[in-house]
Amino acid sequence: MVFSSPIFIFLFLPLVLVSVFLVRKEFRNLVLLVASLFFYAWGEVEALLLMLITILINYVSALLIDYSKSKNKTKIFLVISILLNLLLLGFFKYANFFVNNLNKILLFFHCETIELEPIHLPIGISFFIFQSMSYVIDVYRKEAPSQKNPINIALYVALFPQLIAGPIVRYHDIARQIISRTINVNLFASGVRRFIIGLGKKVLIANTVALIVDKVFSYPANQLSVQAAWIGIIAYSLQIYFDFSGYSDMAIGLGRMFGFDFLENFNYPYIAQSVQEFWRRWHISLSTWFRDYLYIPLGGNRKGNKRTYINLFIVFFVTGLWHGASWNFIIWGIFHGTFLIIERIGFGEFLTKIWRPLRHFYTLLVVIIGWVFFRSDSLSYSLSYLKSMFGLGGGSQSFALSNLYLNNEFVITVVIGIIVSTPILGLINNLFNNIKSQVFHNVLQKSSMLFANICLFAIFIASIMSLASGTYNPFIYYRF
Secondary structure, three states, X not given: OOOOOHHHHHHHHHHHHHHHHHOOHHHHHHHHHHHHHHHHHHHHHHHHHHHHHHHHHHHHHXXXXXXXXXXXXXXXXXXXXXXXXXXXXXXXXXXXXXXXXXXXXXXHOOOOOOOOOOOOOOOOHHHHHHHHHHHXXXXXOOOXXXXXXXXXXXXXXXXXXXXXXXXXXXXXXXXXXXXXXXXXXXXHHHHHHHHHHHHHHHHHHHHHHHHHHHHHHOOOHHHEOHHHHHHHHHHHHHHXXXXXXXXXXXXXXXXXXXXXXXXXXXXXXXXXXXXXXXXXXXXXXXXXXXXHHHHHHHOOOOOOHHHHHHHHHHHHHHHHHHHOOOHHHHXXXXXXXXXHHHHHHHHHHHHOOOOHHHHHHHHHHHHHHHHHHHHOOOHHHHHHHHHHHOOOOOOOOOEOHHHHOOOHHHHHHHHHHHHHOOOHHHHHHHHHHOOOOHHHHHHHHHXXXXXHHHHHHHHHHHHHHHHHOOOOOOOHHHHO
16 A cells, blocks of 8 residues: 555545544543554555565564663664574575576586576665664663563554655654644644645655656667667656655654654755765665764774775665665665765765855766666666766667657646756745745735635646546556
């Protein structure tokens, strides 16, 4: 069940909201937990047991850490918990990848290969495993107390707004909200508005440009013209941003409807002036997770430049691997990590001295080239696609722009997407708010609120009409 589906919007969500509001406060967590388990079982009933096992492992581990008076024992419990989490994640997500690569080595040496049946990847396993690990680590660090009530910790891991594709919510950020939270009209209304904005991003922008993306990437890369290759990857850059930030907006909005305040996950990453800044703005919950739970424990930047570069390489190698069991993802992570290292070595200081549009162009170029590896199905396809992008593929006559069947809807969507991916609308709103005339300001404020509500209603209706037509609708990050 996806957020951008009629069955979720018109059946599941209203039923859960009514149920939560009708029961007494002390039973709301239980109702939300049952709803969240049903939500996950709807698409992954076979993997529900795995998630419950994960919850049990980390619930018990946190209690053992909290009650233990020996530092050595607490470290042992922490290490065991982390190893069990990584073992589950490694088996379901990386076992086939490891065996396939090992078999290539065995074949090279003419040895007998290993047979392993394909292992199904449970939806959202990377997200709920990381959330579970952060809970135990937070308890170990004394940043949050262990949760004695198993229903509360199960709700933290399984809460359906952020269960499948994040944002990765850290326990110490919402520990108090799980125990006690207040739902009021203003918070609920802001949640509805945020959900509609996310729905529009996903359905009206991401889904529309995805049709061209799929068409381009379904063709042999060496047959693409330069124009077609660039249009395909620029469209994908918009697709993945609006797909994932749209999901995050919907998750944040849903959280507010139930009284939770999730942290922001995106902050206009495409306006970044460096790769470092891009990662401060893109998938913030993941980048901060790796910063706090991997980069800093490795030593961060406290042990000299050489160690800093090694730590960055490790973190972005793992970041790529986290996204998927594929060399493409690993190279995508290393690619970004390499530019972060280059910027730290001295290029970042040089960037601050050059013309701002050039800094922006450099960052977008790096990010867009990186998306080629992220979107392609194989490393060979990625390299061939990059050749076509820079006129080395020889496909100028094989797959030109005419094959894309570009239409006004796509062009308008791209233009809107580019505008919305910048904070220009917020700047305009702030400009209106800074008008000094109080009388005019009040009139303008009421008019702008009315206009905003009309726009939100139009976005909602347009999104529902698009969904009713049965258009392409899966979330990209569901496979991670």
